[in-house]
Amino acid sequence: ETGVTQTPRHLVMGMTNKKSLKCEQHLGHNAMYWYKQSAKKPLELMFVYNFKEQTENNSVPSRFSPECPNSSHLFLHLHTLQPEDSALYLCASSQDAKGGNTIYFGEGSWLTVV
Amino acid sequence: EDQVTQSPEALRLQEGESSSLNCSYTVSGLRGLFWYRQDPGKGPEFLFTLYSAGEEKEKERLKATLTKKESFLHITAPKPEDSATYLCAVVGNDMRFGAGTRLTVKP
Numbered sequence: 001e002t003g004v005t006q007t008p009r010h011l012v013m014g015m016t017n018k019k020s021l022k023c024e025q026h027l028g029h030n031a032m033y034w035y036k037q038s039a040k041k042p043l044e045l046m047f048v049y050n051f052k053e054q055t056e057n058n059s060v061p062s063r064f065s066p067e068c069p070n071s072s073h074l075f076l077h078l079h080t081l082q083p084e085d086s087a088l089y090l091c092a093s094s095q096d097a098k099g100g101n102t103i104y105f106g107e108g109s110w111l112t113v114v
Numbered sequence: 115e116d117q118v119t120q121s122p123e124a125l126r127l128q129e130g131e132s133s134s135l136n137c138s139y140t141v142s143g144l145r146g147l148f149w150y151r152q153d154p155g156k157g158p159e160f161l162f163t164l165y166s167a168g169e170e171k172e173k174e175r176l177k178a179t180l181t182k183k184e185s186f187l188h189i190t191a192p193k194p195e196d197s198a199t200y201l202c203a204v205v206g207n208d209m210r211f212g213a214g215t216r217l218t219v220k221p
Contacts, residue, residue: 105157
């Protein structure tokens with residue numbers, strides 16, 4: 001079992017659907033992250049939660065809505081997405097959101113918007 | 115603004131042919147430089163953290179080094195299973211990732 005688990009691994013959704021991505025970390029960390037990875041582009045930070053509080057929203061469109069009920073779980077709620085939102089969505093965690101801590105990633109959720 | 119540039123974009127090696135990947139950075143107040151390995155369809159796997167110029171870390175065939183302007187990931191006698199994309203990330207005011215180097219090792 002990996003330290004950071006993401007479900008589902010693959011998701012295909014229409015532009016009018018509502019779906020959610022789930023992430024769970026088993027490392028005892030206090031910070032969790034959502035990243036977006038598109039082909040041939042650097043990883044893009046979307047959201048940061050530190051001790052369950054959102055500390056960063058990197059100008060992400062409101063059709064992406066994060067939720068962090070506790071330090072071990074993170075969700076990304078998706079609604080009315082666009083085809084250009086198709087990408088690999090990576091969840092990650094670290095000891096806390098202080099710079100310099102190692103960030104550990106999950107295997108990612110492949111999202112295709114049709 | 116903090117910047118990270120990785121080169122080359124892609125590298126093809128024969129098995130056993132040693133080489134180096136480069137990560138150049140511009141950051142105000144480096145708080146850490148990270149190397150990750152990413153296999154197709156998977157999340158990045160942590161390899162190394164370097165914190166100060168002159169620091170070196172090794173793991174099997176990989177060795178990471180750091181100067182004030184760049185980091186190198188040296189691969190000694192690579193094997194086909196070393197084929198992957200290698201990502202560099204720096205932490206200054208925030209964390210920034212490079213676009214990666216796609217390494218292919220042919221048997």
